[in-house]
Each structure stands twice: as structure tokens, then as C-alpha cells.
Amino acid sequence: MTLPKVVRGRAWKFGDNVDTDQIIPAKYAIYSLDEKELGKHAMDGVPGRETWASQVSPGDIMVGGSNFGCGSSREIAPVAIRGAGISLVIADSFARIFFRNAINMGYPILQSPQAAEAIEEGDELEVDLEEGVIRNMTKGDEYRAEAFPKFMNDLLKMGGLVPWVRKQLEERRRLAATRG
Amino acid sequence: MAPMGMTMTEKILARGAGRESVRPGDLLLAKVDFAMGHDLTIPPGRLTREFSRDMGIKWYFEVGQGGICHTVLPENGLVLPGELVVGADSHSCTYGALNNFATGIGSTDLACVLALGELWFRVPETLKFVYHNRLSEWVEAKDLILYVIGQIGVDGARSKAMEHTGEALRYIDMEARLTMTNMAIEAGAKNGIMEFDEVTKEYLEGRAKRPYKPVTSDPDAEYEKVFEFDASKVELGVAKPMSPDNYAPLSEVAGTRLDQVFIGSCTNSRITDLRRAAAVLENRKVAPGIRLIITPSSHQVAIQAEKEGLIRTFLAAGAAWTTATCGACLGGHMGVLGEGEVCLSTTNRNFPGRMGHPKAQVYLSNPAVAAASAVTGVITHPREVLAKMPVGIA
Numbered sequence: 001m002t003l004p005k006v007v008r009g010r011a012w013k014f015g016d017n018v019d020t021d022q023i024i025p026a027k028y029a030i031y032s033l034d035e036k037e038l039g040k041h042a043m044d045g046v047p048g049r050e051t052w053a054s055q056v057s058p059g060d061i062m063v064g065g066s067n068f069g070c071g072s073s074r075e076i077a078p079v080a081i082r083g084a085g086i087s088l089v090i091a092d093s094f095a096r097i098f099f100r101n102a103i104n105m106g107y108p109i110l111q112s113p114q115a116a117e118a119i120e121e122g123d124e125l126e127v128d129l130e131e132g133v134i135r136n137m138t139k140g141d142e143y144r145a146e147a148f149p150k151f152m153n154d155l156l157k158m159g160g161l162v163p164w165v166r167k168q169l170e171e172r173r174r175l176a177a178t179r180g
Numbered sequence: 181m182a183p184m185g186m187t188m189t190e191k192i193l194a195r196g197a198g199r200e201s202v203r204p205g206d207l208l209l210a211k212v213d214f215a216m217g218h219d220l221t222i223p224p225g226r227l228t229r230e231f232s233r234d235m236g237i238k239w240y241f242e243v244g245q246g247g248i249c250h251t252v253l254p255e256n257g258l259v260l261p262g263e264l265v266v267g268a269d270s271h272s273c274t275y276g277a278l279n280n281f282a283t284g285i286g287s288t289d290l291a292c293v294l295a296l297g298e299l300w301f302r303v304p305e306t307l308k309f310v311y312h313n314r315l316s317e318w319v320e321a322k323d324l325i326l327y328v329i330g331q332i333g334v335d336g337a338r339s340k341a342m343e344h345t346g347e348a349l350r351y352i353d354m355e356a357r358l359t360m361t362n363m364a365i366e367a368g369a370k371n372g373i374m375e376f377d378e379v380t381k382e383y384l385e386g387r388a389k390r391p392y393k394p395v396t397s398d399p400d401a402e403y404e405k406v407f408e409f410d411a412s413k414v415e416l417g418v419a420k421p422m423s424p425d426n427y428a429p430l431s432e433v434a435g436t437r438l439d440q441v442f443i444g445s446c447t448n449s450r451i452t453d454l455r456r457a458a459a460v461l462e463n464r465k466v467a468p469g470i471r472l473i474i475t476p477s478s479h480q481v482a483i484q485a486e487k488e489g490l491i492r493t494f495l496a497a498g499a500a501w502t503t504a505t506c507g508a509c510l511g512g513h514m515g516v517l518g519e520g521e522v523c524l525s526t527t528n529r530n531f532p533g534r535m536g537h538p539k540a541q542v543y544l545s546n547p548a549v550a551a552a553s554a555v556t557g558v559i560t561h562p563r564e565v566l567a568k569m570p571v572g573i574a
Contacts, residue, residue, distance in 0.1 A: 017334050017423065019531040022538075026510045029220060045533035067335035067368055071531060072510070073270040073284040074220060096339040096370055097270055101286040151207050151300065165292050 009059040013121040019071030024080035039083025064091035069098025092116035106160030115143035185398030189341040192281040204305040213263040221268035247478030247504035250274040250446035257387030261394040277357035279376040305404040306341040311348035313412040321356035322546040330427025338368035348411035354383040366424040419544040441554040444475030448526035458490040460551035466498040467557030
């Protein structure tokens, strides 16, 4: 799975410190690890958002506040959000394990305090993932996302950590073979 | 130019990456010394059992033999000073009390470690926390860390290292130190770490499964910020609903009516925690209309509690004593809260829905407060139930 260059969608706005147990309550992990199944319950734990997942159109964009995805290390948090049909998560800042998990899955996330503050629910967004530019078509604004280090961009581009590890293993085998 | 001094965290990451020195912000591929996964983050059951056997993984713990990872690893001497440790669980930062770099990772991360023995890391900035003087009577390490998180917020140490130091720590035993580093993640930290001292050395005697080499921070190490606290001024407290940084002194919430009290989790259910709870509950009864659930954090803790007669005390008081496991803490099983229920819990996290219904209310406290509150049915200072914590238990 490679990243699209441009993503378009409607914004769904969430607050600060949305934790992984709100994103996908632990109980759902017991029944299924299927992305689509988890997606049906995404954000169930956020008060007032109990039926959120059924309202998402594929490609919509999630916008969170600071420390988005804090709490547990369960990878089902970004998996559930992707399963709900969200194409990209933008936040003021991300909690570190959520951040790692998303990058490792090859799932695009962008950090932009400016965008997180200005965007309102329902705004139509157009995001250039390569340039890190977020255009708000509803408001006519434009925001810049923070650039990630090259290694993280490479991981995102190649589809995450699993393909990267496979490549590493191949290289190590090749090296061992030439030495042997 | 002489190389800049490094913090403990930087030194461990530098060694793992095979480099002379590292700076905050550096991205590294580093060798991992010990890695852990559990049945919510690796495939549970036969697949993992057979994988462990086929790969010669020695430390595989079945239910009834292990317990909660963050108690099992330290008590078996598997996570040691100077080491780089990762765990597919956010509370893997717990191990840092033993002078190592330990951090929580995801499942894909763990797969990478299993395949390569290495993982990518960003070197964190370090925040230093200095605790002067000693904690007052009744005030525990749990109260101190709840207070600190209350001061800096749930994102106050986001992606950074929390280095704990100072006189107060000298009087805090290893189990209570593990409670403090356990909650580093509740301030958003990458890791919590402590210095190696006599307490560490003593704890590891007869326990450490490998030789180890402690690390110290250089005198000229750079800290992003230094926080200083007078530990003697920290009051017994709780984190109020619905965030671990919602600290309040106990006096502010005393009298709050409860439905459930839970003593358990990787934060506060080691043997010393259970001893304090038992001292409060001895010859007393759980208040009518309250369910008290006590979950030891490991099978070894359960065996020790049995030997010391603590289980008899709990059962006589009318508590439910469960197998050693994660459960009520994450709304998994055995104590899931219903709508509108109020719980006092010795756990680490009280975000909405963490222990069950999103409209349940969770207060976090130390085990003595939890036990006293189970006796009265409302949030209670333990001295109202017990004149003094017996010597050797406090």
C-alpha cells in the first residue's frame, strides 16, 4: 500500500488528550482484530460520539487536539480509525506510541497546531501529503504540517515497518551470503 | 571539543546504537536487550505458546504462573540496570526504576524486534525531577507521582524522559519506585528512569538473571528542564475523574460515595501494597453496598500473600480475591463499571470509559486509602480507620 499524494475529505474534530480507550475501548479487542469490525466502534468511548463511526464517509479526515492517542500501546487505536474510513489524522500533537504505531502501519498522520486550531467540524480539506500542506476549502485557509525526519517519511512511503524489516532481512541475508 | 555529558537515558540509547554519544532528537537503530509482549498485544493462546517453544524463548508465562508483566519481569530479575528494554504495553516504562531505559511500543514494533533484534528510536529530551526531604506519614510514592502529573499534566513529559532523583527516593522502596516509573506514561513520557543505589542493588540480589552494568548521568548532562519538589509538602491525594492529572488533596474529595473499590494493576498491587491494604482491612468489614475487588499483580505475589495470611484477611473482610491478571483496570473483566458507578482504584488511568461505561467515575489513589474507603463506603483517609500503619509495612 503506497500513500496517495493528495487526500480530500470532510473534517471531524476532536479535543485534547483523546486516549486509546476512547478511540477503541479495550473490550472490542477481545472479539475481533479485524480492521473493518474495529472501525465500526471507533471513537465509541468519546462522550457524545457513540454513533460517530456510522456517519463517516470513506476518505474523511480526523482532526485532534494535543496529545492525541495517549494511553495504551494497543495498535488497534490507529487500526480502528483507519477501519472507520478515515484517510488521515491531523493533530496539534500526538502521543508517542500512537505516533509510532501509525508510522509503523504506513498510515498518514500530520502534526500541525495551526490546522488543529483553525479547522472546524465539517470543513472540506485537501491535503498534499508530500508537501505537508493542508488546504481548508471551506475557509480558504492554508496550514503547514511539521516535516518528519527522512526515516519516518521513508517508512510511510514504503507502507510501514513490515516492508522495511523484510528489506532489512533480505539485505542481511545477502550480506551473510557474500561473506560466507 | 570534549564530548557533552549525557543523561542515563542517552547513554543507554548510545550504547544500543553502538555510538560514542547521542543528542536529543537523534534517530537511531538500537539493539534491544529484552523485549516483552502480552496477550492483548501478541496473538494469545497456542500460536504464541508454540512460537515461544520453537524459538527457544525461555520466559513464557502461562496464567497461574505469571501475572501482570510489569510485576513479573522485575520480580524475576529479567530487566536490569543499564539495559534497553521494550514492551508491547504502554506501562513498560515501569522497569526504569531499575536503572534501565524501558519504553512501551506497538505490536508491529515488537515484530521488528523479534525479526532484527533492533528497533528505531528517537532520543528523547530529558526532564529531571528532584524530590527533596521525605514523604510525610501516610503519603506514598503513588501520591507523589499523582501530584507530579497533576503539576505537569498528562502531556507534560510527552515523548520525553523523566529522570527521578533526590533525597526522598532514598526512603522509597523498590516496589514503590516501580509505582512511580509505571506512571511516566500518564505524563506522556517515553520512559521514567532512576539512579542505581543500595535499594536497587539489594532488590536485584539473588534475582538478576544476567550480569548488569548500572549507568549514571554525567554531571554536565543537559536537561530540558529541572523540576524541584519538597516531598514533605506533598499531601495524600487522588486523581479525580476523568484524567490522571486531575490531582486533588484527599481532604477535597473525602466523603465521596463509592460503588466499587479496586486494589490491583501493575501500578499498586505488589506484596507491599497488599500488606498496607491488609493492615487497614484486618478485623474490619467492607461497607454494605460496596464491592471490593483485590487482584494481586503476580502469581508470586499471590503465593506470598497466602503465606502471610493476607488473603484470609481480605476474604474475612468481604473482598473478592481474584487470580493475578490485568482485568478491572482496563474494563476488561472482573469489575467492569456500569453507567454512573463511582470507583476508587489503585490503578493508573481514569480517562472516560477506561474501567467500563464512559459515564462511570474513577478516582485513583494509593492502596491504604482504597482499603479504608472500602470499609467506610466513602473516600476516607486511612488514619480514620487505623491509628498508625504498623512498623515495617508503611
